[in-house]
Amino acid sequence: MALLDVQELQTYFHTEYGLVKAADKVTFHVNEGEIIGLVGESGCGKSVSILSVMRLIPSPPGETVGGKVIFEGKDLLKYQPNGREMRAIRGSKLTMIFQEPMTSLNPVLTVSRQLTETLELHLDMDKRAARERAIELLRMVGVPDAPRRIDDYPHQFSGGMRQRVMIAMALSCNPAVIFADEPTTAVDVTTQAQLLELMKDLVTRLNTSLVIVTHNLGVVARYAERIYVMYAGRIIESGRSEDIFGHPRHPYTVGLLNSVPRLGERHGTRKLIPIYGLPPNLINMPQTCAFLPRCTEKIGKCEKEPWPELRAVGDDHYISCYVDIKGK
Amino acid sequence: MPENPVESKPDDAMGAIAAPPRRSEWRRFVRVFFGRKLYLIGFIIVAIIVFTAIFAPLLTSYNPEKNDLPARLQTPNAEHWLGTDQMGRDILCRIIYGTRVSLIIGFSAVFASTIAGTIMGLAAAHYGGWVFAVIMRVADVLMALPAIILMMLIAGMLKGGGIWIVVFALGFGGIAPMCRMMCGQALSVKQNDYVMAARAVGMSNWRIMWTQIFPNAYPPLIVGLTMGIGGVVLGEAGLSFLGIGVQAPTPSWGGMVMDGQRFLLTNPLLSLMPGLAIMLLVFGFNMVGDGVRDAIDPRLRGVI
Amino acid sequence: MDESQNDMIVQVKNLKMYFPITRGLLRRKVADIKAVDDISFEIKRNETMGLVGESGCGKTTTGRCVLRLYEPTSGSIIFTGHDISKMPERKIQRYRKDMGAIWQDPFGSLNPRQSAGGIVGDPLKVHHMADKSELKDKVAELFRIVGLDPDMMDRVPHEFSGGQRQRIGVARALACSPSLIICDEPISALDVSIQAQIINLLEELQEKLGLTYLFIAHDLAVVQHISDRVGVMYLGRIMEIADSWELYENPLHPYTKALLSAIPIPDPVAEKTRTRIVLKGEVPSPVAPPPGCHFHPRCQMAIPECSQARPPLRDVGNGHYVACIRV
Numbered sequence: 025m026a027l028l029d030v031q032e033l034q035t036y037f038h039t040e041y042g043l044v045k046a047a048d049k050v051t052f053h054v055n056e057g058e059i060i061g062l063v064g065e066s067g068c069g070k071s072v073s074i075l076s077v078m079r080l081i082p083s084p085p086g087e088t089v090g091g092k093v094i095f096e097g098k099d100l101l102k103y104q105p106n107g108r109e110m111r112a113i114r115g116s117k118l119t120m121i122f123q124e125p126m127t128s129l130n131p132v133l134t135v136s137r138q139l140t141e142t143l144e145l146h147l148d149m150d151k152r153a154a155r156e157r158a159i160e161l162l163r164m165v166g167v168p169d170a171p172r173r174i175d176d177y178p179h180q181f182s183g184g185m186r187q188r189v190m191i192a193m194a195l196s197c198n199p200a201v202i203f204a205d206e207p208t209t210a211v212d213v214t215t216q217a218q219l220l221e222l223m224k225d226l227v228t229r230l231n232t233s234l235v236i237v238t239h240n241l242g243v244v245a246r247y248a249e250r251i252y253v254m255y256a257g258r259i260i261e262s263g264r265s266e267d268i269f270g271h272p273r274h275p276y277t278v279g280l281l282n283s284v285p286r287l288g289e290r291h292g293t294r295k296l297i298p299i300y301g302l303p304p305n306l307i308n309m310p311q312t313c314a315f316l317p318r319c320t321e322k323i324g325k326c327e328k329e330p331w332p333e334l335r336a337v338g339d340d341h342y343i344s345c346y347v348d349i350k351g352k
Numbered sequence: 353m354p355e356n357p358v359e360s361k362p363d364d365a366m367g368a369i370a371a372p373p374r375r376s377e378w379r380r381f382v383r384v385f386f387g388r389k390l391y392l393i394g395f396i397i398v399a400i401i402v403f404t405a406i407f408a409p410l411l412t413s414y415n416p417e418k419n420d421l422p423a424r425l426q427t428p429n430a431e432h433w434l435g436t437d438q439m440g441r442d443i444l445c446r447i448i449y450g451t452r453v454s455l456i457i458g459f460s461a462v463f464a465s466t467i468a469g470t471i472m473g474l475a476a477a478h479y480g481g482w483v484f485a486v487i488m489r490v491a492d493v494l495m496a497l498p499a500i501i502l503m504m505l506i507a508g509m510l511k512g513g514g515i516w517i518v519v520f521a522l523g524f525g526g527i528a529p530m531c532r533m534m535c536g537q538a539l540s541v542k543q544n545d546y547v548m549a550a551r552a553v554g555m556s557n558w559r560i561m562w563t564q565i566f567p568n569a570y571p572p573l574i575v576g577l578t579m580g581i582g583g584v585v586l587g588e589a590g591l592s593f594l595g596i597g598v599q600a601p602t603p604s605w606g607g608m609v610m611d612g613q614r615f616l617l618t619n620p621l622l623s624l625m626p627g628l629a630i631m632l633l634v635f636g637f638n639m640v641g642d643g644v645r646d647a648i649d650p651r652l653r654g655v656i
Numbered sequence: 657m658d659e660s661q662n663d664m665i666v667q668v669k670n671l672k673m674y675f676p677i678t679r680g681l682l683r684r685k686v687a688d689i690k691a692v693d694d695i696s697f698e699i700k701r702n703e704t705m706g707l708v709g710e711s712g713c714g715k716t717t718t719g720r721c722v723l724r725l726y727e728p729t730s731g732s733i734i735f736t737g738h739d740i741s742k743m744p745e746r747k748i749q750r751y752r753k754d755m756g757a758i759w760q761d762p763f764g765s766l767n768p769r770q771s772a773g774g775i776v777g778d779p780l781k782v783h784h785m786a787d788k789s790e791l792k793d794k795v796a797e798l799f800r801i802v803g804l805d806p807d808m809m810d811r812v813p814h815e816f817s818g819g820q821r822q823r824i825g826v827a828r829a830l831a832c833s834p835s836l837i838i839c840d841e842p843i844s845a846l847d848v849s850i851q852a853q854i855i856n857l858l859e860e861l862q863e864k865l866g867l868t869y870l871f872i873a874h875d876l877a878v879v880q881h882i883s884d885r886v887g888v889m890y891l892g893r894i895m896e897i898a899d900s901w902e903l904y905e906n907p908l909h910p911y912t913k914a915l916l917s918a919i920p921i922p923d924p925v926a927e928k929t930r931t932r933i934v935l936k937g938e939v940p941s942p943v944a945p946p947p948g949c950h951f952h953p954r955c956q957m958a959i960p961e962c963s964q965a966r967p968p969l970r971d972v973g974n975g976h977y978v979a980c981i982r983v
Contacts, residue, residue: 065847182938212710212874214935217918221934239848242920246927265924283852285881287919291900295859296881298852302817545765552723553779553828554752563778567769 026053026094027233028077028118028201033091035069035076038084042308046072046086048257051334054201057231059224061244061265064254065303070237073254074203078114079105095200116146116197123206125186129178135162135189136174139196146197161192166222184215191223201233208243220247241284245269250340253277256304256314259334263341274343275321313345321347384647391646394639397632405451414445417601425619434625437611439601443622446603447629453604454633457519457588458581464523466577469530474569476531477538478561487531494528500590507596518597522584533576537569544568571648579641582634589630605630664734665836665868666722667698671731671741673717677943690942691717693892693950694731696969701835704862704869706883706900708876708915712939713889715872719838722870723757724748736835753783756829760841762821766813772824773799773809779831798827802857819850826857830865838870843878855882876919880904885975888912891950892942894969898976908978911951949980957982 035047047069054060062070075081076088079100093100095118103110122128130138139161140154149157155174162170165188178186187207194202204223208216224247227234236244244251244265251268253261253276261274272278279299301318311330316322325346334342386392404411420440428435434443476487494502506521541547542565550564585605591597592606600607605626612622674688692714699705707715720726722733724740733741740751756779759765766775777795780786786794796806802823813821822842829837839858843851859882861867873879879886880900887897888911896909907913914933921927937954940946946953952962961981969979 065849184938212939213876213918214710214914215938216920217932218934220920221932240920241848241922245922245924246920269922269924280849281922283849284922285852285855285877286923287877287880287916287921288904289881291881291884296852296855298856299849300853302819303847303849545759545761546767548720548725549757549759549765549825549828550767550778551725552752552755552757554749554782555778556782559782563770564767568767 027056028054029092029094030073030077031092031094033073033076033088033093035072035081035086035088037086039307044306045257045309046306047076049333050076050091050254050257050259052252052259052262054233054235056200057227057233058250059227059234059236059248061248061251062235062237062254063239063241063244063251065239067303067306068254069257070254071205072257074120074205074235074237078118078120078203079103079110080114081105112146115142117200119194119197119199119202121187121190121194121202121204121207123209125183125190125210126178128190129186131178134175134177135181139174139189139193142193142196157196158192161196162189164195164226165189165192166218167192183211184218187211187215187219188222191219191226195226195230195232198230199232201235202227203235203237205237206239207236209238209240216243223247241269241280253280256306256309258314258331258344260315260344261342262334263338267338267341271338273337273341273348274345275319275347275349276315278349279318279320321349323347381647385643388643388646390639391643394636394643397636398640401451401633401636402455404448405455408448408452412442412445412448414442416441416446416449416603419601425615427619428621435619435621437608437622438615443608443625446608447605447626450603450605450608450626450629451633453515453598453602454585454588454630457515457522457598458584458637460516460519461523461526461584462577462580464519465526465530465580466573468523469527470534470573472527473531473534473536474538474561474566476535477542478557478565484535488535491528491531494525495532500587503587503591504594504596507591515598515602518588518591521591522587525587526580526584530573530576530580533572534569537572538565541565541568572645574648575641575645578644579638582637582641585630585633585637663701664698665701665736666870667732667734668718668722669696669732669734671695671718671721671733672729673714673721673726674729687943690892690945692721692728693945695889695892695894696731697887697894697897699836699868699870701868702862702866703885704871704883706879706886707870707872707889708874708879708886709889710874710939712891712942714892714942715874715889716840718889719757719840719870719872722836723755723838724752749783753779753785753832754834754836756832756834756837758822758825758829758837758839758842761845762818762825763813763845765825766821768813771810771812772804772816775813775824776809776827776831779828783832785832794831795827798830801830801861802827817850818846819853822846822850822854823857826854826861830861833865834867836868836870838872840872841874842871844873844875851878858882876915888915891939891945893950893966894977894979895951896976896978896980897969898978899974902974902976906976908972908976908983909951909980910955910957910982 030050030052033047033050037044037046050069050073062073064070072081077093077100081088088101091101095113100110136155136158139158140151143149143154143157159170159174162174167173167185167188181189208219211219220243223234236248238244248265251263251265252259253268253274255276261268261272261277268277269281272281282297283299285296299318304314313326313331316326323346329346332344332346334344337343337348418441422440423436424438424440426432426436432442436442472487476484502525503521506524507517510517547560547564550560588597588604589606589609592604593610595610597606598604608626609623615622671692672694673692674690676685677687677689678684679686695718697705707718709715717726721728728741731741732739735751736754738751740748773795776798777791780791780794795809799806799809804820804823804827813824816824843854846854855878858869862869871879871883883900885897886900886903888895888909890911896903896912903912904916907916914935917931917933935954940953946963948963948965949967952958955962959982967979967981969977971977
């Protein structure tokens with residue numbers, strides 16, 4: 025049984041220009057102690073999906089209109105977004121790491137206040153125990169000189185260190201699942217490497233599950249066991265990491281992999297193959313596959329039939345496409 | 353490489369694609385502006401006021417400045433709907449003509465202060481250094497003086513009390529806030545990459561100022577302008593009430609309020625009606641200003 | 657200009673760019689941010705020189721010095737045979753015509769109140785390269801070159817997508833037919849599926865128009881893909897310069913090695929066998945950089961001598977230069 029099972033999640037936004045199906049029938053699951061990747065370009069609905077799971081979608085304009093989020097045998101969508109049950113889970117059992125730590129840490133409170141607050145709230149610790157635990161957490165995420173730095177304010181930390189503080193906060197209550205929304209987009213590559221190694225290390229040690237949400241294919245290739253690729257609000261391909269990168273079956277995934285320059289290609293030897301056209305405008309989309317206008321593999325059926333459901337094309341490998349480009 | 357699936361023009365070779373459908377700025381403006389009742393009411397009030405000012409002679413058959421002593425201090429009746437004042441002049445007529453005075457003063461003073469303030473603000477932001485320091489300190493000093501005292505000072509010094517002296521007094525008081533706002537805006541616009549890009553292109557500073565900085569700094573200006581009119585009319589009323597504004601017999605709302613206060617117990621309409629007119633005008637322009645602000649750039653809410 | 661004798665478009669020699677930090681009313685200088693600290697490199701005609709490094713390493717500042725948007729603290733920038741580093745603003749305009757710039761942020765680098773055609777036409781107007789009647793045709797031609805529909809000329813930037821905006825930026829850079837284009841992170845703000853479109857466009861334009869690029873980016877994979885030569889910067893200094901392939905095959909500087917190993921490859925199988933050098937600590941402040949080699953506090957190979965003197969950028973053959981005393 026999966027630890028977290030998201031089924032047919034639908035989150036819509038009502039905008040002044042029309043209905044945006046930001047997440048449409050998003051289905052994924054997270055097993056215990058597993059790292060999965062949710063990959064897609066900006067606006068594909070990856071962040072909306074995890075915010076929906078956390079019940080953090082601002083309403084209005086957003087609304088989760090359908091689906092199930094089964095966690096520990098209960099459907100989280102049945103709870104009030106800000107009800108007691110949800111608050112008990114959010115921040116303790118399901119936690120988040122955001123892209124920009126400067127905006128997700130409160131600038132006027134010391135790191136110690138922010139760390140101990142969750143501990144006192146969720147784990148009923150007294151002040152001294154919470155502080156000790158907070159220092160231990162900071163040590164764990166590699167903040168040097170933790171006992172002294174714990175009384176600093178967020179702006180006194182560098183970007184990489186702030187992100188470490190975020191990781192410490194996310195870990196503080198021994199969560200079951202951590203959602204990391206573009207955790208390394210705002211930092212440099214060498215810092216990114218530091219943070220990713222750290223996260224991988226910590227979740228393996230603590231047997232926590234980690235969901236990495238990113239647009240960077242490389243980031244998830246090294247760490248994720250399973251990958252979900254999203255496009256225009258839907259999951260269009262999912263499978264084991266080796267299958268997705270080694271034998272992609274959806275034209276979008278194939279296109280994405282062909283369009284990124286890879287390290288160690290001799291200059292001038294390979295021309296990149298871009299995906300033509302633009303990511304779709306999500307407002308009032310047609311019934312057909314959203315990738316259709318950019319697809320190089322489309323067949324007649326694509327134009328007539330609605331966007332296909334996910335179907336199995338291999339062991340634990342699913343695509344949402346009428347065509348199956350096995351040969352490539 | 354597979355064939356380009358996008359419906360192609362010959363130029364599509366490198367992946368050109370048609371832009372998304374045009375979204376008219378103007379239509380969005382209209383939709384936001386007229387989408388909210390309060391703004392619409394404000395707009396209607398302003399429209400009525402402007403209409404009244406333009407067509408004043410058609411709306412009343414009386415002369416606002418001609419005394420008719422036998423008919424003085426009448427209460428509302430069929431001939432004089434709002435009654436007459438101590439000189440026997442029709443109140444409604446004077447309010448109608450007063451609209452003209454108020455609007456002329458309002459628009460002129462605000463335009464004058466906007467132009468002066470904009471140039472000073474842009475210059476301060478653009479040249480920086482000493483120019484910035486001098487202009488901003490002068491603005492600080494002007495801001496530190498309460499507006500009404502400043503206006504009294506100017507109006508008192510210039511004596512007389514013609515419309516244009518009032519305009520000058522009120523306009524002068526408006527320069528400092530405009531200048532500060534423009535300077536702040538220009539400084540923040542200056543941070544944008546496109547200003548750097550324009551320099552890299554080889555544009556002169558003067559050209560950058562007018563083609564790159566000013567067009568991006570002016571939206572709050574328009575809002576300030578609209579709201580400023582309400583403020584100036586209020587200021588004019590204040591000056592006239594103190595007797596240093598527009599002088600009799602020119603009909604001015606502030607002057608009418610003052611004239612009427614002696615008869616407040618016997619004939620309250622004398623003061624009340626022009627007071628109401630002032631209130632409506634200020635409210636109308638403020639609402640329009642709010643609407644313009646929200647329609648141009650919702651992020652400005654709270655800034656102005 | 658004596659181009660026949662010298663096919664170097666740009667020669668940067670001992671460039672230093674310090675930004676003073678001032679305090680108090682009298683704007684007394686208290687320290688310098690040493691954004692660029694004595695670097696030298698040159699770019700040959702029709703070649704792409706890549707500058708790579710992490711944020712704060714001075715790569716963007718270097719680009720802006722070459723464009724003479726900043727006046728360098730010292731050193732010289734010889735552009736097509738003329739030293740522009742100390743030239744007064746008035747004289748520099750003539751050379752600006754011959755340089756284009758593509759900016760990182762396709763949303764911030766286009767004036768939102770100007771039409772796309774106006775933006776692209778600006779350089780032509782500024783340098784009097786087209787009179788009124790020609791202007792429209794020239795702009796339309798530029799639109800076609802970068803793959804935009806000329807019918808969209810009078811639209812304002814917000815009506816375009818990110819990739820299209822960046823094409824507008826490219827068209828503006830091309831307007832005066834410059835010989836050198838400085839690309840400052842031209843794709844890092846774009847969607848993954850759009851990045852390749854812009855890279856390909858830049859490559860095609862280079863081939864067609866014989867352009868020279870200074871390509872500045874933080875992503876070594878992208879830089880390596882597009883550049884002939886690559887310079888690796890760290891804390892205001894160049895650590896290593898080599899041909900792009902050589903740099904990948906035979907990285908010598910410990911920082912380059914760490915940088916290479918930190919870049920994720922979208923291939924789980926390859927990733928499993930790769931060892932990752934995780935650097936300790938963080939980039940020090942450019943206000944008070946460490947003595948000697950700037951990298952030594954984080955370097956795994958550092959020895960006491962590393963903190964003594966600045967290692968010179970020395971030739972190790974094959975057009976490969978490295979600033980490290982340990983290799």
